Amino acid sequence: MILVTGGAGFIGSNFVLEWCKRQANQGDERLLVLDCLTYAGNLENLAQVSEEGRFDGRVLFSRVDIRDQAAMAALETEFTPRAIVHFAAESHVDRSIHGPQVFVETNVLGTLNLLQWGRKLQDIVGDRFRFLHVSTDEVYGSLQPSDPAFSESTPYAPNSPYSASKAASDHLVRAWHHSFGLNTLTTNCSNNYGPFQFPEKLIPLLITRAIEGKKLPIYGDGLNVRDWLFVTDHCDGILSVLEKGRTGQVYNIGGDSERTNLAVVEAVCLILDQLRPKPSGSYRDQIEFVRDRPGHDRRYAINAAKIRDELGWAPAESFDSGLIKTVKWYLEHPQWVERVKTGAYREWLDKQYAVVDRSGSNTASNL
Numbered sequence: 053m054i055l056v057t058g059g060a061g062f063i064g065s066n067f068v069l070e071w072c073k074r075q076a077n078q079g080d081e082r083l084l085v086l087d088c089l090t091y092a093g094n095l096e097n098l099a100q101v102s103e104e105g106r107f108d109g110r111v112l113f114s115r116v117d118i119r120d121q122a123a124m125a126a127l128e129t130e131f132t133p134r135a136i137v138h139f140a141a142e143s144h145v146d147r148s149i150h151g152p153q154v155f156v157e158t159n160v161l162g163t164l165n166l167l168q169w170g171r172k173l174q175d176i177v178g179d180r181f182r183f184l185h186v187s188t189d190e191v192y193g194s195l196q197p198s199d200p201a202f203s204e205s206t207p208y209a210p211n212s213p214y215s216a217s218k219a220a221s222d223h224l225v226r227a228w229h230h231s232f233g234l235n236t237l238t239t240n241c242s243n244n245y246g247p248f249q250f251p252e253k254l255i256p257l258l259i260t261r262a263i264e265g266k267k268l269p270i271y272g273d274g275l276n277v278r279d280w281l282f283v284t285d286h287c288d289g290i291l292s293v294l295e296k297g298r299t300g301q302v303y304n305i306g307g308d309s310e311r312t313n314l315a316v317v318e319a320v321c322l323i324l325d326q327l328r329p330k331p332s333g334s335y336r337d338q339i340e341f342v343r344d345r346p347g348h349d350r351r352y353a354i355n356a357a358k359i360r361d362e363l364g365w366a367p368a369e370s371f372d373s374g375l376i377k378t379v380k381w382y383l384e385h386p387q388w389v390e391r392v393k394t395g396a397y398r399e400w401l402d403k404q405y406a407v408v409d410r411s412g413s414n415t416a417s418n419l
């Protein structure tokens with residue numbers, strides 16, 4: 053069994069779906085999805101693997117908060133996964149500026165709890181045990197336009213409460229490898245985009261606001277640069293690292309697609325102009341520049357040579373092909389968007405699943 057934390061969130065749910073697709077053809081290993089379902093956790097993302105009988109008990113779900121040591125201890129008595137793939141986190145930079153406390157609690161202390169469980173698991177499972185920690189390129193700080201891209205040896209310089217909390221968790225993972233011999237792997241990736249991303253993040257925010265006829269806000273001058281990674285390419289990279297990565301190592305994962313925020317907005321507008329033209333004018337007319345957020349990093353860029361050279365991984369999607377897929381997905385799933393926006397997705401979970409929360413003894417239910 054593999055444990056996936058944060059498996060109801062954006063990247064985690066894409067990972068679960070991708071993993072199930074691969075398992076359908078080979079092997080019968082089970083997945084235990086662990087998620088406390090914050091606003092960002094949406095069990096509807098996993099509907100494809102929850103259709104009755106489809107995976108026949110191969111995907112289990114447990115509603116557990118990784119900050120809760122007692123709940124984690126209860127899980128320990130029930131399950132012995134051979135690997136942990138750790139996505140669970142508070143992940144939105146803007147939210148971290150308004151309320152940093154939960155970022156430290158979940159991203160740092162939650163990771164600590166998992167690392168401690170990982171040590172016990174490795175004692176039982178042996179050397180094949182893996183703890184894969186999913187982190188971000190934001191831990192490396194901000195680049196000037198002419199600076200070389202972040203490599204795995206770039207010094208850490210986090211600038212937001214979010215990136216500081218992720219950096220702290222990365223350091224814990226590193227220390228647990230060196231001090232306790234835990235078989236850790238850390239991946240630091242760039243901005244993901246694709247299906248199931250909560251519409252507070254840039255690309256789904258733009259798509260959903262554009263079709264509602266709302267303004268498309270861009271921070272500052274719009275010239276902040278990010279590297280964009282299509283989410284299934286990221287999942288594929290994580291699987292490569294899980295299967296073939298050298299323990300104790302860090303792997304950067306990037307999409308080789310640096311774009312300014314303005315270029316991203318314009319690209320989204322262009323695709324929407326083609327796929328869903330307005331009666332008159334372009335979606336570009338809705339662009340509006342707004343006051344920059346504090347501490348807004350200017351540029352992130354990823355040098356992904358290590359994962360490419362060592363593990364043979366490369367992104368399959370270009371920014372253009374990934375963006376077309378993403379825009380289409382949001383246009384074809386208005387109900388998903390609506391239910392997230394109205395909050396109806398939260399009711400669905402109570403109706404669909406007898407999910408016993410952290411205080412219960414029966415913590416896992418078949419999806």
Ligand SMILES: NC(=O)c1ccc[n+]([C@@H]2O[C@H](COP(=O)([O-])OP(=O)(O)OC[C@H]3O[C@@H](n4cnc5c(N)ncnc54)[C@H](O)[C@@H]3O)[C@@H](O)[C@H]2O)c1
Nearest residue numbers: 058060061062063088089090092093117118140141188244
């Ligand atoms: N989205 C990106 O572009 C990006 C880029 C780089 C790194 N990352 C990292 O990838 C991981 C996943 O990101 P995402 O975009 O899918 O995030 P997300 O916010 O969409 O999902 C996070 C998931 O974790 C769960 N969670 C939060 N706190 C929890 C807790 N205390 N206990 C149990 N579950 C909890 C949430 O319910 C949610 O399902 C994060 O660690 C993030 O730092 C994301």
